[in-house]
Amino acid sequence: ELKVEQNPLFLSMQEGKNYTIYCNYSTTSDRLYWYRQDPGKSLESLFVLLSNGAVKQEGRLMASLDTKARLSTLHITAAVHDLSATYFCAVYNPIEETSGSRLTFGEGTQLTVNP
Amino acid sequence: DTGVSQDPRHKITKRGQNVTFRCDPISEHNRLYWYRQTLGQGPEFLTYFQNEAQLEKSRLLSDRFSAERPKGSFSTLEIQRTEQGDSAMYLCASSLAELGDYTFGSGTRLTVV
Numbered sequence: 001e002l003k004v005e006q007n008p009l010f011l012s013m014q015e016g017k018n019y020t021i022y023c024n025y026s027t028t029s030d031r032l033y034w035y036r037q038d039p040g041k042s043l044e045s046l047f048v049l050l051s052n053g054a055v056k057q058e059g060r061l062m063a064s065l066d067t068k069a070r071l072s073t074l075h076i077t078a079a080v081h082d083l084s085a086t087y088f089c090a091v092y093n094p095i096e097e098t099s100g101s102r103l104t105f106g107e108g109t110q111l112t113v114n115p
Numbered sequence: 116d117t118g119v120s121q122d123p124r125h126k127i128t129k130r131g132q133n134v135t136f137r138c139d140p141i142s143e144h145n146r147l148y149w150y151r152q153t154l155g156q157g158p159e160f161l162t163y164f165q166n167e168a169q170l171e172k173s174r175l176l177s178d179r180f181s182a183e184r185p186k187g188s189f190s191t192l193e194i195q196r197t198e199q200g201d202s203a204m205y206l207c208a209s210s211l212a213e214l215g216d217y218t219f220g221s222g223t224r225l226t227v228v
Contacts, residue, residue, distance in 0.1 A: 004157075033217065042206060043158070043219040088157050095171055102148065102171065103217060105157030 002027045002093050006106035014114050016078050021109045023072040023089035031092035032072045033103060034063050036085045043088065046074075079113045086110045119220035121207050127226045128197055135193045136223045140209030147190050148217070149182055150206040151175065158206055164190060165212070197227045 003026040013019050023032070031050055035043040047056045049065035049072060056063050060083065062075045072089055090103040120139040128134050140147050145166050150158035161180070162172045166187040176182075179197075184190040194201055207220045 035219075040224075042221045045216065045218070048216055090157075101146075102160040102163060103150075103158075104160070108155075108157050 002029070002091060002104045004089060004091050004104050004106040006089055006109050008109060009107055010110050010112075012112045012114060013076075013079050015080055018078065019076050021074040021076075021087055021089075021111075023074070023091075023106055025070045025072075025091045025104075027093075028067070028070070029091045029093065030067050032065050033090040033092070034072070034074055035088045035090060037088065037108070038085050046087075076111075079111075081113050081115060084111055084113045119207055119209055119218050121205075121220040121223050123223055124221060125224045125226075127228060130199060130227055131196055133193065133195045134197060134225065135191055136205055136207075136225075137189060137191050138207030138220060139189045140207070141218055142188075144209035144211050144218070145187070146210045146212055147184055148208040148210070149190070149192050150208065152204040152206060152222075153202075161192075161205075194225075197225075199227045201225060202227045
């Protein structure tokens with residue numbers, strides 16, 4: 001059974017600082033997603049990483065994927081208050097029997113950026 | 116297209132009552148998923164449809180839960196004899212098989228009192 005672990009689960013940081021959120025997963029997958037969720041809201045897609053070595057950047061966020069290490073990182077550069085939210089990684093998990101798929105989510109990292 | 120729509124946004128029900136939620140996916144998406152999210156946790160997979168066929172159900176989906184997608188377009192998720200443990204956010208997502216990018220709806224927040 002695929003397990004996805006994020007760390008840290010809680011992150012409080014000051015504006016202007018850099019930090020990295022880690023996402024480890026237990027079985028082979030070549031596709032990983034990052035989502036942002038604000039309190040009481042649904043999931044906003046941030047990045048889709050489709051292959052080993054994939055790196056994507058949007059504003060102050062950069063995500064990477066190492067499928068051999070089964071690790072993805074979400075790096076925050078010069079954090080601002082507006083980035084405060086919960087961030088989830090989700091690993092693509094194909095279902096061979098039905099040619100379907102599902103996403104298996106980590107527990108989430110609750111990020112608070114303080115002025 | 117306005118994305119994935121879910122209705123209602125909020126539902127408060129008494130324990131033992133039945134509830135039904137609706138999801139309208141992005142029109143050209145042939146895959147539809149239901150997830151459940153409890154407070155402080157990541158979403159958990161419940162079930163998925165490819166067109167009108169329900170191809171996968173999680174062990175989380177007890178026999179009180181049933182989902183349909185009768186014409187391969189919108190889907191409904193019904194919970195019978197609700198329990199307090201059913202209180203959660205129920206999220207619907209859709210995707211095109213080829214692209215594999217999942218779009219989530221705003222969710223239905225269920226509170227069982």
